[in-house]
Amino acid sequence: MTQSAITKQKNQTVDTDQARPVFPFTAIVGQEEMKLALLLNVIDPKIGGVMIMGDRGTGKSTTVRALVDLLPEIDVVDGDPFNSDPKDPELMSQEIRERVQRNEELPIAQKKISMVDLPLGATEDRVCGTIDIEKALTEGVKAFEPGLLAKAHRGILYVDEVNLLDDHLVDVLLDSAASGWNTVEREGISISHPARFILVGSGNPEEGELRPQLLDRFGMHAQIGTVKEPYLRVQIVEQRASFDAAPLEFRQTHQAAQMKLAENIIDARQLLAQVELEYDYRVKISQICSELDVDGLRGDLVTNRASKAIAAFDGRTRVTPEDIYRVIPLCLRHRLRKDPLESIDSGNKVQDVFKRVFGYTD
Incomplete structure (x- = not known):
C-alpha cells in the first residue's frame, strides 16, 4: 500500500x-x-x-x-x-x-x-x-x-x-x-x-x-451468540460506555489498528489473483460436500473462494488445510438443512467430516 x-x-x-x-x-x-x-x-x-x-x-x-x-x-x-x-x-x-x-x-x-x-x-x-x-x-x-x-x-x-x-x-x-x-x-x-x-x-x-x-x-x-465470559462482558460494556461518552477520542485510540486492518484488506484484494489452491485440496473439498449431501455446487465454489481469500488476508499465495478448516463450516453449515423446521448445524458436523477426509487434527 x-x-x-x-x-x-x-x-x-x-x-x-x-x-x-x-x-x-x-x-x-x-x-x-x-x-x-x-x-x-x-x-x-x-x-x-x-x-x-x-x-x-x-x-x-x-x-x-x-x-x-x-x-x-x-x-x-x-x-x-x-x-x-x-x-x-x-x-x-x-x-x-x-x-x-x-x-x-x-x-x-x-x-x-x-x-x-x-x-x-x-x-x-x-x-x-x-x-x-x-x-x-x-x-x-x-x-x-x-x-x-x-x-x-x-x-x-x-x-x-x-x-x-x-x-x-x-x-x-x-x-x-x-x-x-x-x-x-x-x-x-x-x-x-x-x-x-x-x-x-x-x-x-x-x-x-x-x-x-x-x-x-x-x-x-x-x-x-451472547458472550458468556463475565470479564469479556465487562470489557464490552466498558468499551461501549467509553465510545458513547467520547466517540471521537475512542476512535482515535483505535485509529492505528483500523489503518492496519484497512491496509491488509487492500493488500489481500490485490494478492487474491495469485493465490493457488492445490487440485488435491479441491477434490477433498468436493468430497466433503458430497458426503454431507450438499445440494448443487455452490458449497464447493464458495469454499474454494473463501479458502483463497483467507490465504490472501494472511499474505500467502498458497492455501493450507488450516485455511480450509477455518472457513468450511461458514460455507456449508446452512446447506445441510433439508427440512425447514430443522435447526442449522453449528459446524461440528462439517468439521468432523473435514478431519476425516483431510486426516486433520486441530
Missing part, C-alpha cells in the same frame, strides 16, 4: 468521524466468526455475501456498519448513478458501454465502497427502481429512476432482520446478487443495469429462519 493511499485512508477516517462517528471494527470484542465472514466477502465479493444469525443485542448491526470504515476506494465513472467501472465492461451500465464504443473519454473519480441499508418496509420499486412510463411514451426515452440495487452496485447491501422481509423481495435481492444484473420491466419497457454487490443479511433465529432455498443463496452463514 503506497504512502499516498495510507494518507488518503487517514483523511477518510477523519471525514467519517466528522460526519457520524462509527464504532471501530477493531474494537469489537469476540464474534470472530462474523468478523471473519465479513472481511472475506470484502476481499472477494464473489463469495456471495453472508447471513448473520444471532441473539438480540449481540452486535450484528454494529459490526456490519463498522465495516464501512475499512472499505477501500474504487474507480468509478464520475456522475454515473450505477458506480460503473471505467475499465470492466461487465461492471458498466448500458450508457457507459455505449460511450466506450464511441471512444469517448470517461471522467474517472475515486469513491469509497459504499454500504446501503435496506429498510424493512421497502417496496419493490424502491429496491429495483422505477420507469417513468409517461415520459417514455411521450418523449420516447427510457426514463429510469435508479433504486437501492443501483446504489449498492460494487458495494454492500445490508438487510437487517432479513428473515422478516417479504419472501418475494428476498428472491429479488438474491437473484440480482447471483446474476449481477437487475432488470425492471413495466408496460413492455425493459431496463437492465449491473447490480453486483455483497449481500449481508442479519436476523434473530427466534423470529424465524429463512427457507433452505434462500439460505443456500448466501455464500456464508455466521452464527453468533
Whole structure:
C-alpha cells in the first residue's frame, strides 16, 4: 500500500468521524466468526455475501456498519448513478458501454465502497427502481429512476432482520446478487443495469429462519451468540460506555489498528489473483460436500473462494488445510438443512467430516 493511499485512508477516517462517528471494527470484542465472514466477502465479493444469525443485542448491526470504515476506494465513472467501472465492461451500465464504443473519454473519480441499508418496509420499486412510463411514451426515452440495487452496485447491501422481509423481495435481492444484473420491466419497457454487490443479511433465529432455498443463496452463514465470559462482558460494556461518552477520542485510540486492518484488506484484494489452491485440496473439498449431501455446487465454489481469500488476508499465495478448516463450516453449515423446521448445524458436523477426509487434527 503506497504512502499516498495510507494518507488518503487517514483523511477518510477523519471525514467519517466528522460526519457520524462509527464504532471501530477493531474494537469489537469476540464474534470472530462474523468478523471473519465479513472481511472475506470484502476481499472477494464473489463469495456471495453472508447471513448473520444471532441473539438480540449481540452486535450484528454494529459490526456490519463498522465495516464501512475499512472499505477501500474504487474507480468509478464520475456522475454515473450505477458506480460503473471505467475499465470492466461487465461492471458498466448500458450508457457507459455505449460511450466506450464511441471512444469517448470517461471522467474517472475515486469513491469509497459504499454500504446501503435496506429498510424493512421497502417496496419493490424502491429496491429495483422505477420507469417513468409517461415520459417514455411521450418523449420516447427510457426514463429510469435508479433504486437501492443501483446504489449498492460494487458495494454492500445490508438487510437487517432479513428473515422478516417479504419472501418475494428476498428472491429479488438474491437473484440480482447471483446474476449481477437487475432488470425492471413495466408496460413492455425493459431496463437492465449491473447490480453486483455483497449481500449481508442479519436476523434473530427466534423470529424465524429463512427457507433452505434462500439460505443456500448466501455464500456464508455466521452464527453468533451472547458472550458468556463475565470479564469479556465487562470489557464490552466498558468499551461501549467509553465510545458513547467520547466517540471521537475512542476512535482515535483505535485509529492505528483500523489503518492496519484497512491496509491488509487492500493488500489481500490485490494478492487474491495469485493465490493457488492445490487440485488435491479441491477434490477433498468436493468430497466433503458430497458426503454431507450438499445440494448443487455452490458449497464447493464458495469454499474454494473463501479458502483463497483467507490465504490472501494472511499474505500467502498458497492455501493450507488450516485455511480450509477455518472457513468450511461458514460455507456449508446452512446447506445441510433439508427440512425447514430443522435447526442449522453449528459446524461440528462439517468439521468432523473435514478431519476425516483431510486426516486433520486441530
